[in-house]
Amino acid sequence: MDREAIEKRLAELKERSWDLAAIRRRFEDLLQGRVARGALGPGRAGEGREEILDRVQRRAEEYCYLLRNCAQASAASLFEEFGLGGAEMLRALRPFPGLAMSGGICGPVAGGLTALSLYFSPGDVLDPDTGPAYAASREYLRRFEDWLGSLLCPDIQTTLLGRCFDPFASREEFEALNRSGARERCPLAPGLGARIAAEIILEAMAAKQASG
Numbered sequence: 001m002d003r004e005a006i007e008k009r010l011a012e013l014k015e016r017s018w019d020l021a022a023i024r025r026r027f028e029d030l031l032q033g034r035v036a037r038g039a040l041g042p043g044r045a046g047e048g049r050e051e052i053l054d055r056v057q058r059r060a061e062e063y064c065y066l067l068r069n070c071a072q073a074s075a076a077s078l079f080e081e082f083g084l085g086g087a088e089m090l091r092a093l094r095p096f097p098g099l100a101m102s103g104g105i106c107g108p109v110a111g112g113l114t115a116l117s118l119y120f121s122p123g124d125v126l127d128p129d130t131g132p133a134y135a136a137s138r139e140y141l142r143r144f145e146d147w148l149g150s151l152l153c154p155d156i157q158t159t160l161l162g163r164c165f166d167p168f169a170s171r172e173e174f175e176a177l178n179r180s181g182a183r184e185r186c187p188l189a190p191g192l193g194a195r196i197a198a199e200i201i202l203e204a205m206a207a208k209q210a211s212g
Contacts, residue, residue, distance in 0.1 A: 001149040006159065006188065013061065013184050023062045030080055031087045049202055053195050056081050060108075060194035061187035068183065071096035071107030074190035078115035078197055085118055098153030101168055106153045108193030109144060113137050115194075119201050136200050143196045148189065160185045 029035045056077050064073035071093040079085035093114065097107035120133040141151060148156050154164035165177040 001147065001159070006148075009188050009191075010160065010185055013187060014181070016184075018062070018065050018184075020066065023066045027063060027066055027076065030076065031090075035080060052081065052202065053198055056198040057191040057195040061191035064187035064190045065183060069094060069097055069107065070186060070190040070193075071111040073187070074108040074111030074194040074197070075114050076111075077190075077194040078112070078201075081198060082115070082119060082201060084115055089114065101153070101166060103152065103154050103164075103166075105151050106144075106148075106156045106189055106193075108190040109141070109151050111190065112140055112144070112193045112197040115197050116140055116200065120204070136204070140197055140200055143199075144193055147192055147196070156189055157186075160188060 026035065059080060060074045060077035062073075063076045064070050067073055067076075072090050075085060075093055076090055079090070093107075093111060096105075096110035098104055116136045117133050120136045122129055145151055149159060150156055157164040161177075161180045161182055165173055165180065165182075167174040167177045
């Protein structure tokens, strides 16, 4: 875990001016198909790579701030950038932060794996070839854990917020979570998760381009 980099990003998020109305409009445009989404293919590999990664990360942070849902936010940013998925898949991801806040995997893990599966899995659902999707997903899990020290929501809450919260346990826990700065701090995880997934997709695009 790069604690210094995490603290630097948390400080940036704390000072950010969140234009909630603009973020909402963009997300609604995305759902309605009015946002020009990225096209799949090797032509984008290596073209403004850092700009792509920075955009994916920031969009995921913004969508998390809007939706208060890290799983949907990470997936939405990747769907937008790479032309994947859609509104129904985002709806399906609603209960995935911490596996319904039960102490399970962090929401961006679910969101990132969803996008990676859409990119790396065969178009035919009956095709049993799971190799590329599994390989990309395991690499994603490794990188995510390297950055944040865990795949589990309670551990990542502790890293970002100082302790973990269960907002369904009591009204006091719900209010404590709201006082913790979670809305500004938790977007770090989906932003980083989306960036890692985008790195893996761009690397695959570059390899495909290099192989002709």
